[in-house]
Amino acid sequence: MTSTPGGGARDEVLGRVRSALSGVSPAVEVPPAPRAAARDDLVDLFTERVEDYRAVVTATTRADLADVVARAVGAATVVVPAGLDLDIPGAVVDDGLTAAELDAIDCVVTRAAVGIAETGTIVLDHGPGQGRRIITLVPDRHVCIVDAAQVVADVPDAIELLDPARPLTWVSGPSATSDIELDRVEGVHGPRTLHVVLVAD
Numbered sequence: 001m002t003s004t005p006g007g008g009a010r011d012e013v014l015g016r017v018r019s020a021l022s023g024v025s026p027a028v029e030v031p032p033a034p035r036a037a038a039r040d041d042l043v044d045l046f047t048e049r050v051e052d053y054r055a056v057v058t059a060t061t062r063a064d065l066a067d068v069v070a071r072a073v074g075a076a077t078v079v080v081p082a083g084l085d086l087d088i089p090g091a092v093v094d095d096g097l098t099a100a101e102l103d104a105i106d107c108v109v110t111r112a113a114v115g116i117a118e119t120g121t122i123v124l125d126h127g128p129g130q131g132r133r134i135i136t137l138v139p140d141r142h143v144c145i146v147d148a149a150q151v152v153a154d155v156p157d158a159i160e161l162l163d164p165a166r167p168l169t170w171v172s173g174p175s176a177t178s179d180i181e182l183d184r185v186e187g188v189h190g191p192r193t194l195h196v197v198l199v200a201d
Contacts, residue, residue, distance in 0.1 A: 039148065039201070042117045046151045047198065049120025053173020055194040065145070065199055069109060072143045072195045076106035079139060081131025084109065086145070094135050102138035109143045110136055113168075114161055115196075118154040122146060122196065124169040125162060133169055141193040144171070148201050 047057045060068040066086060073088065079102065080091045088109060097105075111129035112122045122144055124130045129145075136142055152158050162168060173194055 039151075042151045042153060043148050043198065046115050046117040046120060049117065050122075050173070050194075050196050051120075053120055053194070055120075055173045055196055057196045057198055059198045059200065061200050065197065068197055069143060069145070072197060073107055073109065076141065077104070078107040078109060079105045079135055080109050081129060081135060083128035083131075084111065085129060094131050097135070099134065099138055102135060105139050107141040107143060108135050108139040110145070112144050112146045112150060114158045115146045115151040116153075116155060116158050117151055120172060121155075121158075122171045123158055123162060124171065125166040126169070127166070133167055136169060136171075141195065142171070143195045143197060145197045145199060147199045 047059070050057050056072075058068055058072065066088075069086060069088060078088060078091045079094050079097065080086075080088055081094055086109070091109070092105065108131075110124065110131060113125040113127065113130065114123045115121070116123070124133075124136060124144075126133055130136075152161065171194065
């Protein structure tokens with residue numbers, strides 16, 4: 001007949017564990033890794049990560065913004081959201097254009113809500129200057145204006161600034177996908193080309 005160890009055996013085992021741990025120093029609290037504090041460092045990292053996605057980044061000043069955007073658009077037909085607050089000659093202001101009408105337009109110009117340095121991601125919350133989600137998905141080229149002051153270190157920092165009740169579009173480079181043979185195809189689910197215009201403070 002097999003006997004079950006009683007409480008004495010358990011107490012003995014626990015006593016040995018306590019004895020072994022008695023000389024162990026308490027865990028040392030490790031400080032969190034320092035965040036990139038310098039604005040220039042964040043902007044440089046953001047630029048590097050965005051370019052890693054085969055997107056174009058052009059740095060400019062507020063004084064030259066209109067000229068830089070005009071060059072990015074070129075001769076393309078362009079749609080802009082209401083509230084863009086930038087004059088783009090020949091641009092159509094979206095007033096509820098249909099998907100078919102947007103499909104006939106080459107380029108969209110918007111602003112952004114936030115840029116994430118660690119991932120090279122641009123987040124749109126479709127507020128003023130950003131417009132409806134559809135206008136950032138249908139045209140083949142997206143020119144997105146990001147202020148340097150909008151660039152944060154990482155995703156948690158971005159989440160703190162975003163309203164979860166708003167529609168959020170997260171853009172990491174041009175739209176791309178791969179088939180079963182891993183052949184990369186761009187422009188299937190959104191713009192084939194992303195051009196980020198980074199405006200200095």
